[in-house]
Amino acid sequence: MSRHTDTVANAETTPELEQPYSELGLKTDEYFRIREILGRRPTSAELAMYSVMWSEHCSYKSSKVHLRQFGDKKPETEALLVGIGENAGVVDIGEGWAVTFKVESHNHPSYIEPYQGAATGIGGIVRDILSMGARPVAVMDPLRFGAADHPDTRRVLPGIVAGISGYGNCLGLPNIGGEIVFDASYQGNPLVNALCVGTMRHEDIHLASAKGVGNLVILYGAKTGGDGIGGVSVLASETFAEGGPTKRPAVQVGDPFMEKLLIECTLEVLRAGLVEGIQDLGGAGISCATSELASNGEGGMHVRLDQVPLRDASLTPEEILMSESQERMCAIVTPEKVDAFLAICRKWDVTADVIGEVTATGRLVIEWHGEIIVDVPPRTVAHDGPVYERPFARPSWQDSLQADGPERLARPSTAAEIRDTVLTLVGSPNLASKTWVTSQYDRYVLGNTVLAQPEDAGVIRVDEKTGLGVALATDCNGRFAKLDPYNGAKLALAEAYRNVATAGAAPLAVTNCLNFGSPEDPDVMWQFSEAVRGLADGCLELGTPVTGGNVSFYNQTGSTPINPTPVVGVLGVIQDVARRTPMAFRASDDVVLVLGESRDEFAGGEWAHVIHGHLGGLPPVVDLGRERSLGELLVAASVGSLITAAHDVSDAGIVQTLVEMALRAGVGALVRIPEGVDPFVFLLSESTARAVVTVPTSTLGAFESLAGDHGVPVTRIGIVGAAGDDLIVESVYGASATWTLTELRTTADATLPALFA
Amino acid sequence: MSVTMRIGVVTFPGSLDDRDAARAIRIAGGEAIELWHGDADLHGVDAVVLPGGFSYGDYLRCGAIARFAPVMGPLVAAANGGLPVLGICNGFQVLCESHLLPGALVRNTDLHFICRDQRLRIENAHTLWTSSYAEGQEIVVPLKNGEGSYVADESTLDMLESEGRVVARYIGVNPNGSRRDIAGVANARGNVVGIMPHPEHAVEALTGPTTDGLGFFTSLLKGLVEA
Numbered sequence: 001m002s003r004h005t006d007t008v009a010n011a012e013t014t015p016e017l018e019q020p021y022s023e024l025g026l027k028t029d030e031y032f033r034i035r036e037i038l039g040r041r042p043t044s045a046e047l048a049m050y051s052v053m054w055s056e057h058c059s060y061k062s063s064k065v066h067l068r069q070f071g072d073k074k075p076e077t078e079a080l081l082v083g084i085g086e087n088a089g090v091v092d093i094g095e096g097w098a099v100t101f102k103v104e105s106h107n108h109p110s111y112i113e114p115y116q117g118a119a120t121g122i123g124g125i126v127r128d129i130l131s132m133g134a135r136p137v138a139v140m141d142p143l144r145f146g147a148a149d150h151p152d153t154r155r156v157l158p159g160i161v162a163g164i165s166g167y168g169n170c171l172g173l174p175n176i177g178g179e180i181v182f183d184a185s186y187q188g189n190p191l192v193n194a195l196c197v198g199t200m201r202h203e204d205i206h207l208a209s210a211k212g213v214g215n216l217v218i219l220y221g222a223k224t225g226g227d228g229i230g231g232v233s234v235l236a237s238e239t240f241a242e243g244g245p246t247k248r249p250a251v252q253v254g255d256p257f258m259e260k261l262l263i264e265c266t267l268e269v270l271r272a273g274l275v276e277g278i279q280d281l282g283g284a285g286i287s288c289a290t291s292e293l294a295s296n297g298e299g300g301m302h303v304r305l306d307q308v309p310l311r312d313a314s315l316t317p318e319e320i321l322m323s324e325s326q327e328r329m330c331a332i333v334t335p336e337k338v339d340a341f342l343a344i345c346r347k348w349d350v351t352a353d354v355i356g357e358v359t360a361t362g363r364l365v366i367e368w369h370g371e372i373i374v375d376v377p378p379r380t381v382a383h384d385g386p387v388y389e390r391p392f393a394r395p396s397w398q399d400s401l402q403a404d405g406p407e408r409l410a411r412p413s414t415a416a417e418i419r420d421t422v423l424t425l426v427g428s429p430n431l432a433s434k435t436w437v438t439s440q441y442d443r444y445v446l447g448n449t450v451l452a453q454p455e456d457a458g459v460i461r462v463d464e465k466t467g468l469g470v471a472l473a474t475d476c477n478g479r480f481a482k483l484d485p486y487n488g489a490k491l492a493l494a495e496a497y498r499n500v501a502t503a504g505a506a507p508l509a510v511t512n513c514l515n516f517g518s519p520e521d522p523d524v525m526w527q528f529s530e531a532v533r534g535l536a537d538g539c540l541e542l543g544t545p546v547t548g549g550n551v552s553f554y555n556q557t558g559s560t561p562i563n564p565t566p567v568v569g570v571l572g573v574i575q576d577v578a579r580r581t582p583m584a585f586r587a588s589d590d591v592v593l594v595l596g597e598s599r600d601e602f603a604g605g606e607w608a609h610v611i612h613g614h615l616g617g618l619p620p621v622v623d624l625g626r627e628r629s630l631g632e633l634l635v636a637a638s639v640g641s642l643i644t645a646a647h648d649v650s651d652a653g654i655v656q657t658l659v660e661m662a663l664r665a666g667v668g669a670l671v672r673i674p675e676g677v678d679p680f681v682f683l684l685s686e687s688t689a690r691a692v693v694t695v696p697t698s699t700l701g702a703f704e705s706l707a708g709d710h711g712v713p714v715t716r717i718g719i720v721g722a723a724g725d726d727l728i729v730e731s732v733y734g735a736s737a738t739w740t741l742t743e744l745r746t747t748a749d750a751t752l753p754a755l756f757a
Numbered sequence: 758m759s760v761t762m763r764i765g766v767v768t769f770p771g772s773l774d775d776r777d778a779a780r781a782i783r784i785a786g787g788e789a790i791e792l793w794h795g796d797a798d799l800h801g802v803d804a805v806v807l808p809g810g811f812s813y814g815d816y817l818r819c820g821a822i823a824r825f826a827p828v829m830g831p832l833v834a835a836a837n838g839g840l841p842v843l844g845i846c847n848g849f850q851v852l853c854e855s856h857l858l859p860g861a862l863v864r865n866t867d868l869h870f871i872c873r874d875q876r877l878r879i880e881n882a883h884t885l886w887t888s889s890y891a892e893g894q895e896i897v898v899p900l901k902n903g904e905g906s907y908v909a910d911e912s913t914l915d916m917l918e919s920e921g922r923v924v925a926r927y928i929g930v931n932p933n934g935s936r937r938d939i940a941g942v943a944n945a946r947g948n949v950v951g952i953m954p955h956p957e958h959a960v961e962a963l964t965g966p967t968t969d970g971l972g973f974f975t976s977l978l979k980g981l982v983e984a
Contacts, residue, residue, distance in 0.1 A: 165870045169901075170811045172773030257771050257814025347795075349770060440870050444899045444958040444965075445809075447777040461964070464780075578963060757867075 005317065006044040007371045015041050024051035030386055037380045045366065045373040048318040049381055052284035053291060056553055059385035062519035063551040066529050069536035070546040077545050079508055082205060087128045087280065088198075089547020090205055091509045093573045095468050098202050100132045103142070103195035103474065103513040103569045105552035109252065110192035114159025118192050119167035119254040120228075123326050125196040126171065127280035130263055131329065133206035133270050134198025137446060138460050139168050141178035141194055142474045142513070142567045146187030148429035148755055153182070156190050158756050164194075165440040170256035171263070174449045175441035176458025179474060179567075182429045183609075185482075188557035193513040193550075193567050197472060199462050206270060208279040210297030210332045210358045215276055217290070217301060218338070220345050220352035221262045221328040224286070225311035228252035228324025258327040258350075265348035266329060274341045277332035287321045287381070289330040290356070291364055294378035297332070300359035301378065303366045307355045317368045332358060392525035402483060405617030406602040411680050415735035418679065421611060422739065423747055425652045425684075426659055428610040432751035433663075450577045454660065456499040456648050461577045469577035471505035473570055477651075478563030479604040480619035485527040489534035489566045490622045494688055495650055496570035497542060501631030502646045502691055504581040504638030505572030510539050512549035512568050517561020519553045527564040528553075535566060541624045544570065579638050584664035586644040588721025591700055592669055594654060595630060595712050596690030598682050605686040606652040626689035626712075633710040634691065642695065642703040649690040655683040655729070657692045659744055662727050668741055671718030673731040683729065694720055762981045764974075765792040765802035767832075767848075769823045773810030774845065774957060781957035782806070785974035797827035803981055804841035804885075805832060807848025809901075809955060819862060819904050820850030829855060841885045841977055842949045846902055849941070849951030858942055858951045859917070860909030865902070866934030874966040875900035875954050876929045877940050881921050884947040885980045889972035896969035898959040900932055905953040907935040907942070917942055924950055 011017075021031040024047065034042050034050050042050060056062060070084060081098055082090035088102035106121025122139055129136045141164055146153045168175050178195070210217070269275055277297060279289045286308065294301040305317050315323070333341050338354065345352035359365075364381070366374035412421045425431055434454065443452040450469060451459035457473040475495035481488025497507045512535060517524040539546050555562045574580060602608050603617030637643045645665075649657045662668050673679045695703045707714045727744065729737045764782045766789055768775045779789035790802050794812075799805065813822035823829070829851075836842045836857050844852035852858045865871060876897050879890040890896070909917070914936055917923050924941040931938045933953075941952035956970025 162869075169870055169903075170771070170773075170814065172810060255814070257811060257816070260771055260773070260811075439872050442870075442872050442901045444872065444901060444955065445773050445777070447774075447780055447958060447961075447964055450963055 005368060005371055005373060007373055008043055008375050011041050011043045017041060019047055021047060021051065024048065025055055026051050030054055033386065038376065043373050045317050045321055046376055048322050049287040049291065049374065052287050052322050053381045054385040058284050058288060060551055061386045062388050062390050062553060063528065064387050065389055066532040069532055073536040073540040074545050075540050075543045077543065080545050080547065084546065084548050087131045087208060089509065090132060091547060091571065093462065093468065093470060095463060095466060096201055097462055097468060098200050098205060099197060099470055099571065100129055100134045101195065101197040101472065101511055101569065101571050102128055102548050103193050103511050103567060104550040105513050105515060106192045106194060107189065107515065107552050107555055110160050111156065111190055114156050115163040116253050118160040118163030120252045120326050121192050121194040122164060122167045123254050123256065123259050124282045125194045126173065126259065127282060127329065129196045129198035130266050131208060131278050131280040132198065133204040134200040135267055136173055136196050136198045136263065137448065138176045138458060139173050139194060139196050140176055140458060140472060140474055143179060144181050144183065144186045144191035144565060146182065146190065147184045148182040150187055152187065154756060160190065160192055161437050161440055167254055167256045169442045171260050172445045174443045174445050174452065176443060176449055176452040176460065177473065178453065180434050180437055183478060183563060185478065185563040189555040189562050191515050191555065191565060195474060195569050197470065204270065206275060206278050208292055208296055209277045210293035210301055211276050212334060213298055213358055213360045215332050215334050215358045216338055216354050217303065217356040218331045218333050218341060218352055219308060219328065219355045220331065220350055222255060222258050222325055223309045223311040223351060224320055224323050225325045226315055226319060226323065229319055229322045252324045252326050254326045261348045261350050262327050262329060265345055265350045268344050269331065269341055272340065272344065274333060274337045275331050276334060279330045281328035281330060283324060285321065285323045285325065291378045291381040293330060293332060294364045295382040298358050298360055299378065300361035301356055301364050302359050303356035305366050305368045307353050309351055309353055317373055390519050390525045391522045392529050393522045394526050395523040401616055402618055406608045406614055409608060409612045409614055413733060415732040415737045418683065418732050419737040419739065422655050425606060425610055425656065426744055427747040427751050429751055430606060431652055431656060433748040434752065435749065436752040436757060450580055451503060451582060455503065455583050457503040457505065459503055459505065459574065459577055459580050467576035467578055469574045471500045471503045471572040471574055473499035474567055475499065476565050476567040477604060478565040479609065479615055481531060481564040481566060482615065483604050483617060483619045485530035485564050486534035487619055487622050488564065489531040490538040490624065491619060491688065492566055492568040493535055493538040494622050494624060494627045496568045497627055497631060498648045498691065500570045500572035501634045502581065502648045504579055504635060505574040506635050507542065507544050507570050507572040507631060509571050510544045510546045510568060512546060512566060514549065514551045515555050515562065515565040515567065516553055517556035521561065524561050531564055531566040535568065538624055542628055579641065581638050581643060581646045583647040583661055584645055585661050585667045585669065585694055585720045586665065587696065588667065590644050590694040590696050590720040591716055592671060592718040592720060593693050593695060594690065594715045594717050595693060595707065596626065597687065597713055598685050598690065599687045600681045601685050601687045607684050620686050620688050622688050629710045629712050630689050630691060633707055633712045636706055637703060642699040642706065643693045644696060645694040647692050649692060650686060653684040653686055654692060658727060661692065662741060663745055663748065666741065667721050668723045668725050668727045669718050669720050670722035671729045673729065674715050674717065679732045762787045762803045762978050763790050764788065765790045765799060765805040767792045767794060767805060767807050767828055769794040769812035769826060771811045771814050772808050774955065775808040778806045778808040778845065778957045781960045781971065781974050784960050785971055785978055787974065787978050792828055794826040794828050797830050799831050799835060804977055807842065807844040807851050809846035809848060812847055812851065819847060820854040823851045824854040833857060836949050839946060839948050843886050843973065844951040845955055845957060846953055849953055852949060852951045857949050858944055859913050860907055860942065862904050862953065863906045863908055864904050865906055870903040871932055872899065872901040873932060875927065875932060877925045877954060878928050880923045880926055881943065884924055884943045884950050886950040886973050886976050887924055888980055889976040895928065897967045898954045898956050898970045899966060900954040902933065902953060905933040907939045907953065909936065920945065925952060
């Protein structure tokens with residue numbers, strides 16, 4: 001070899017060698033802490049490992065002190081089988097079934113290289129679910145983009161959608177929901193979050209730990225290449241600077257076909273009982289997998305790095321340790337089961353090699369062609385990274401933002417103005433039909449999709465015999481979170497919780513993806529701390545524990561951060577998916593009811609955003625007690641077969657909810673504004689804890705009585721189909737507002753294709 | 758007295774809708790038998806379904822590598838001997854690459870993968886896979902593909918039309934640019950059918966847009982019992 005290898009022995013004799021720690025993203029004090037841990041300077045390989053594992057993305061060094069609240073405020077629950085800290089949390093859904101789910105960000109790679117960034121975002125979260133022992137059964141994508149008509153959105157969005165489509169479809173996982181939101185604050189920092197859910201029997205749960213001295217470490221899946229080197233430290237932990245050098249080599253390249261083989265191969269070795277511990281390779285690649293497995297297990301591991309199969313033979317050991325090549329897994333296998341393990345890998349044409357063994361030394365030792373290049377206590381790499389108490393302070397502008405409410409904005413005051421306002425909203429990018437995007441995703445594969453977008457929640461059948469299933473929804477209004485991060489996070493939780501209950505499922509557990517600007521900015525850190533506090537308080541109040549999640553910082557361009565965007569995913573259980581409640585009007589003559597109370601609340605809502613480009617004031621009041629009552633009512637009504645359709649009220653209020661229910665069904669409705677209520681407020685306010693349901697006259701009495709028992713206010717507002725193919729609202733400032741379904745559909749359908757097709 | 762029909766479903770590396778095809782066979786009343794791409798043996802099945810997916814990652818060309826899988830040797834011979842074979846989506850592509858069916862499937866005209874509930878008209882209700890339908894019957898089943906545009910030269914298309922070998926046609930919308938709106942074709946003998954949309958995803962009211970797809974599987978079972 002022409003290149004000099006920096007061995008441990010070499011490091012001991014050359015303590016003064018200058019090392020490029022700052023280029024690798026380490027701060028000076030972090031570098032000296034590594035020297036202190038090791039009692040010498042790190043080798044270049046050790047420096048590579050620490051730099052990626054101590055990156056913000058892997059170590060959660062800025063967020064850790066806040067995230068503890070999710071554990072400290074954890075509600076009493078027996079549903080949680082595996083909590084925060086593993087690859088993904090696991091919850092018990094009954095009948096011996098367990099579900100694991102998690103949402104993660106792949107924001108920065110997707111901005112640089114939209115297709116591969118989004119594709120490998122799916123790949124990464126799927127491996128997280130797989131490494132818990134579960135079969136992945138569905139994915140969802142919460143997405144945020146800059147202004148819909150900005151030229152860069154046209155560059156980024158089609159690529160991201162094609163990446164999700166190209167990778168997810170080829171894996172054979174139905175895409176059942178998510179969000180697509182446009183806001184100028186995401187210009188230059190689109191958010192690509194990916195959620196995966198998997199199912200397994202209780203006895204199939206596996207953990208990432210290297211147990212059993214003498215057991216072997218097997219690396220299997222794709223060969224290691226030069227892609228994604230330093231992805232987490234370089235991309236996810238830094239802010240993009242205008243005019244900086246392109247960082248494309250740090251983006252990983254995905255091969256969904258290999259991932260599909262990896263899924264089937266992994267499930268087969270797990271079910272055959274051949275695996276003691278398992279870990280996927282994602283951010284920080286082999287550095288992460290070996291140090292985490294060792295740290296969680298016996299504490300020691302000996303790895304022969306030269307046994308790692310390479311796509312590019314010229315890679316240095318440092319590059320091999322840092323590479324984020326996709327579609328790789330690491331398993332701990334007892335010696336007598338290695339042959340059986342390798343045979344299953346051969347069956348699936350998956351490359352597999354023994355690269356090391358579990359030891360009792362308490363050290364992670366890595367050798368390279370007979371020389372020791374790493375000798376570290378694995379816990380110091382994987383778990384005992386730096387922890388920062390970043391300074392935070394309520395931003396100086398927060399008070400003036402909250403004082404600038406939407407009350408001063410001009411409101412429509414005639415039926416004709418309401419009609420025009422609604423059409424403008426229906427065709428606005430955030431509310432328009434997302435079919436142009438979602439028709440690129442396979443929602444049918446696996447044959448268990450009971451509900452998918454644009455329904456309130458995705459519903460997946462878990463057990464074909466009993467009908468047991470799960471429902472999932474993700475939500476977040478970043479404008480609410482900007483106005484008030486504490487309540488904004490609670491509002492995101494409330495909406496996702498409501499969406500799951502609307503489908504007829506009982507909410508059970510929570511995952512989150514916390515997308516924020518730079519943690520080094522005290523304003524951002526305040527937003528983050530407030531959002532975490534709000535979400536933790538909210539989860540305690542609703543009795544839904546946080547099972548895991550992800551933090552994405554540095555979503556900002558220059559000194560301008562994105563709107564704080566704590567995306568919340570809620571998982572619910574439905575004992576029999578046959579009784580799920582869809583959103584479409586079902587039958588003519590059903591009675592249309594509004595559940596909950598409507599107040600004058602427009603701050604941060606779609607009307608203020610679309611019509612006035614205004615953001616200010618205080619977001620809608622969130623009352624989780626009312627959300628819980630509403631949720632329990634919706635589930636009980638589903639169990640009792642009392643309602644025919646339900647749809648949550650959120651963006652652009654009740655009128656948008658009615659439009660969506662009508663368009664989904666192809667049937668209109670005749671609706672009347674209740675007496676003594678301002679029509680504009682009733683139709684367009686975004687007050688929380690509300691839903692629209694339709695009820696057959698035969699069960700109307702029973703439903704209203706049930707609503708009374710739950711303390712949920714009910715208002716009869718109209719009749720399905722009573723206006724033929726029109727949606728008519730009467731008593732709008734003394735006149736009627738009429739929309740034909742054709743004009744609503746044309747308006748809703750035209751927007752995205754015009755922008756992106 | 759009835760004997761359960763054994764219908765093989767081939768799993769290639771990258772097959773995705775194999776379990777769905779097996780479920781559809783079970784719902785129709787048959788027994789689904791797993792067949793493995795690397796096993797050159799049909800294990801005495803009464804018929805075979807080549808399922809949807811991305812066999813071998815669709816690398817080179819959709820279906821081009823699967824065609825050379827060991828299982829395809831006995832499968833092609835048996836199909837030429839009259840064994841009923843249904844290729845769905847990627848399975849249709851494999852049948853074309855294997856020359857069991859004429860023509861080819863190329864990239865959708867709008868270049869996007871498309872997943873939608875698709876209206877079809879059954880044009881030939883006399884094949885082993887479509888006899889449960891009435892000629893001219895309209896059905897709705899999911900369509901999901903990136904390379905589903907059926908192409909063949911004009912004389913082949915004319916031959917398919919004149920011999921009644923166009924099994925199903927897209928109506929309402931031609932989603933992918935298929936010549937003459939063709940969604941599915943049969944071989945001359947009518948035992949081998951390729952269809953781009955997914956009847957196996959329309960067999961349960963709970964999970965499909967309709968149950969219109971079930972007819973493909975009940976047709977076969979009815980035909981086998983009568984044979």
